[in-house]
Amino acid sequence: MRKIVVTSGKGGVGKTTVTASLGRKLADMGYRVVLADADVGLNNLDVVTGADSRVVYDIGDVAAGRCRIFQALVADNESTARILPSAGGGEEMSAQAFRGVIDSLTDCDFVFIDCPAGIENGFHRAVSAATEAIVVTTPSASAIRDADKVLTLLSAYRLEDISLVVNRIRPDMTARGEMMRADDIARLLGTPAVGVIPEDDCVTLYQQLGRVPDFALSEKAFALLAKNIADRTKKCAEIRMPLRRRRRWF
């Protein structure tokens, strides 16, 4: 079982979206996937996956012994992945207790832990339970700086692997030299980029309705990312924008 924490330091860079989309892609590939929400205070994974109305027990209940782990798992409507939600309870949960809950998920291939923003207790709790880490950043200066700080902190943990995902890349702007390229960001942070996710309106539009369709550029990028994660490869594959057809009179 691979336990992967998805973290960033800065909030709003797309940790939860990456966790949900990557988990769903791996579930589509036939892997048994659990998406665990470690953002205890500001839980959003259930909202992004549309499972919020079906949550009965949460991770805090499992840690407190009020239910069994399988009772807390909620099936994802859009894939075969299961969600381990946190419903606001268990803010005082220790890192050991959280790790115990994650380790009790034995019948799965991947556990993705959605880490809270910041580098306080919640961060420590989430990272302590993981064996690998994915750091999500965007091409903004503040996100890159926070990612660098998080990478420094992660080096103190016993993690087998640390990778980078660059989210919200604008291929048109990078082509014009107006936005940093993903490989430049990866070089700056000294961490290989395994996923480059383009800025995509489909994420905003379809996330409210259910699942982003496969034709969306971001979904294609998530498919490449999922393949990289499953194969443990470090290819920085960027999705190319479709060329605009030139309109002609004849």
Next chain:
Amino acid sequence: MVLKPAKLMEERMKEMLIRDKAGVGEGFSAALSGDVGRVLGDYFELVSRPAVKVARGEDGAYEVTVTARASAVKRFRTTEELPSPVIPS
């Protein structure tokens, strides 16, 4: 040649991350550059203010690099050039 915004941003980020790792602020480098410039200015005709880069190595040691450009070495007055002292009779 004018640098593109992405290149400018990369340069800025590089400096910022090095500063973060070194644990020194921008004011520190500016103050150090001013002081080093004053000392070097006694020996050289400096063309511009020296550039000071502070980085931190893998072992945690600080690496300070000073880059200064000068047009000439200042000529010191030796004791032979000084007027001979007047010894009162």
